[in-house]
Amino acid sequence: MLRLHQLWGIGVETLGLETLPLPLSGPWRLLLLGDGSPTRHLESLSGLPVQIEVIAMGPEPAPPLAAAGTPPSAPPPAEVAELALPLLRRQVWLRCGDSTLAWAESWWNQTQADAHLQQRDQPIWHSLTAGRAELFREVDGLAQVDAPWLEQGFGRSGPFWSRHYRFFRGGQPLTVIREVFSPALERWLGPATVPCASASTWAD
DSSP, rough: OOOOEEEEEEEEEGGGGGTTSSOOOHHHHHHHSSSEEEEEEHHHHHHEEEEEEEEEEEEEEOEEEEEEOOOOOOOOGGGGGSOSSEEEEEEEEEEEEEEEEEEEEEEHHHHHHHHOOOOTTOOOHHHTTGGOOOOEEEEEEEEEEEOOOHHHTTTTTTTTEEEEEEEEEEEEEEEEEEEEEEEEGHHHHOOOOOOOOGGGGGGG
């Protein structure tokens, strides 16, 4: 499994104008903190369908110990502890045409994974909403991350904006998902960060 280096992270429940290390522009706030489908966002922005490349998918063991002198890996979101064991972890690239626009990983109870991840190359949103099943998304955290393999995959220098959230069905957590977005999205959304002087307009 590929692992991230997390520069900083913050829970959405404590997220405020004064606690965010870098001021986010409005379009990026909508992307990262909104409860819409990232697959639909990427398709709407690029005008192309999202293609999924599965990198890894397998049982999730206990976190390995970091080797001496290496930066610590970003831990799984705390909300993963709400999922029943045993766990499965899935990692994918999300591409639109020739552009790699996002990377994502998700944690599942093994039984739920068997039920919802039968089509490995399909976006999770498509699988979970088949038959118009009711689903609720709750964004839990925001972060910036980095890793050499992310820079190679995106063809851009980091750090990169990341978020994690849960899907609920019937009031119970179904999966925890972490997404990392490419700076290539600035083509449509504009710069991710804005001058601090403009930050006061967020609260209007």
